[in-house]
Amino acid sequence: MVATDEDGAAAEPEYDEAAIRFLGVLWGEGYLSPGGPAEVDRVLAGVDLGGKRVLDFGCGAGGITLHIAKTYRSADIVGYDVEQPVIDRARAAAVAAGLSSIAQFVSSPPGRLPFADEQFDVVFSKDAMIHVSDKQALFAELFRVLKPGGVFAASDWLIGHDGEPSPDMKDYIAAEGLSFGMASSRRYLRAMAAAGFVDCTAESRNGWYREVARGELARLKGPLHDEAVAAVGAAYVEKNIRTWTAMQKVLDSGEHCPTHLRANKPAAGERL
Numbered sequence: 001m002v003a004t005d006e007d008g009a010a011a012e013p014e015y016d017e018a019a020i021r022f023l024g025v026l027w028g029e030g031y032l033s034p035g036g037p038a039e040v041d042r043v044l045a046g047v048d049l050g051g052k053r054v055l056d057f058g059c060g061a062g063g064i065t066l067h068i069a070k071t072y073r074s075a076d077i078v079g080y081d082v083e084q085p086v087i088d089r090a091r092a093a094a095v096a097a098g099l100s101s102i103a104q105f106v107s108s109p110p111g112r113l114p115f116a117d118e119q120f121d122v123v124f125s126k127d128a129m130i131h132v133s134d135k136q137a138l139f140a141e142l143f144r145v146l147k148p149g150g151v152f153a154a155s156d157w158l159i160g161h162d163g164e165p166s167p168d169m170k171d172y173i174a175a176e177g178l179s180f181g182m183a184s185s186r187r188y189l190r191a192m193a194a195a196g197f198v199d200c201t202a203e204s205r206n207g208w209y210r211e212v213a214r215g216e217l218a219r220l221k222g223p224l225h226d227e228a229v230a231a232v233g234a235a236y237v238e239k240n241i242r243t244w245t246a247m248q249k250v251l252d253s254g255e256h257c258p259t260h261l262r263a264n265k266p267a268a269g270e271r272l
């Protein structure tokens with residue numbers, strides 16, 4: 001288990017070089033969450049990014065940030081993360097892809113974001129907010145940095161309820177060994193509304209990821225096994241096979257709920 005501070009962020013990087021290599025084999029180079037570009041495109045469906053300023057909160061190794069920069073012709077995109085190894089990877093990938101003029105990467109300790117008020121037209125995030133346990137403070141910050149009329153579009157890993165996690169869920173969280181601060185969609189929607197967001201929605205993606213994860217585990221035990229062992233060693237792969245097995249139980253029970261979230265910041269004239 002990695003040491004964490006009181007906001008749930010790691011004192012040592014959780015997404016270190018080994019994690020980046022392992023997840024790159026499983027989910028694609030630079031991706032630290034499942035679904036690849038198709039799932040990102042689904043999170044962003046209908047959002048106009050052309051010529052806009054975008055924040056990618058918890059950008060990780062930058063695979064998604066660079067996909068957005070390439071595909072959506074945003075004016076620029078800032079990838080923000082609290083960990084240095086992922087930011088170093090993302091910066092190098094932006095240079096290699098010739099995208100460093102539109103994709104910048106910024107790191108700072110967790111808490112207040114290192115951006116002035118009303119900087120971004122769109123705040124995007126993929127499976128990173130799970131690491132911030134204080135959802136009210138999180139959404140207050142995301143609201144602060146969005147311009148009036150801006151859009152919030154994200155995916156995150158939620159839990160199906162706000163009670164005591166089941167023994168299976170506790171086993172899964174312990175197997176991950178990551179600083180998870182999971183909450184239900186009810187808590188997310190309440191925190192979003194309390195921050196001032198309107199038109200807040202949550203769409204469960206459990207049905208989708210439940211089947212995708214089953215395939216990931218099968219590939220990890222089968223066709224991807226040797227490549228994963230070459231990347232991170234046999235013990236690391238075995239640990240993750242145990243983690244995926246524990247995760248499948250709570251995906252199948254519905255307690256682990258990957259979810260898409262959407263909301264708008266009211267335009268200046270619409271504020272109460």
Ligand SMILES: C[S@@+](CC[C@H](N)C(=O)[O-])C[C@H]1O[C@@H](n2cnc3c(N)ncnc32)[C@H](O)[C@@H]1O
Nearest residue numbers: 031032033058059060082083110126127128131
């Ligand atoms: C599962 S990874 C997802 C990364 C990336 N969004 C992706 O999908 O490839 C979670 C990311 O959240 C970052 N993170 C953890 N605590 C954070 C915080 N307080 N603020 C912003 N990012 C955080 C981690 O460093 C990690 O890069």
